[in-house]
Amino acid sequence: MLKRIRSACQARADLVTLGVQGVIIDQTSRVLLVRHGYRPGWHFPGGGVEPGEKIEDALARELLEETGVIVSGAPRLFGIYSNFEAYPGDHIVLFVIDHWRRERIPKPNAEIIEQSFFARDELPHSLTPGAGRRLNELFDKVDQSTTW
Secondary structure (H helix, E strand, O other): OHHHHHHHHHHHHOOOEEEEEEEEEOOOOOEEEEEEOOOOOEEOOEEEOOOOOOHHHHHHHHHHHHHOEEEOOOOEEEEEEEOOOOOOOEEEEEEEEOOEEEOOOOOOOOOEEEEEEEOHHHOOOOEOHHHHHHHHHHHHOOOOOOEO
């Protein structure tokens, strides 16, 4: 039994996962953030890329599901980050969404319990460190890291 558990853990550690997130900025320079029901803090909207799914398609799907945002132009790649603290093989692809519209705001649910636009000087105290670093890179021209 112990051997099977070790084998399953090793197999999981060898996996590479890919997530995609989007930075959505409104006309007054506020940033859209989401709060999940299953993990703490405020994050950029996004999620996992499914096997066989294009990264941009995953981004569009996740943004629509989580926030009601419809991507209406090519997203701008901002960076690719390793997120090994969360999971040994995890990577996050971050895009800035310059062209978008919103036809509806999804009701809170088990996945996304809250979403809101925030001004840079009014960011929530529970903003995740990775999201905070990305905002500094984007707005303050801080050197970009490769680690989330």
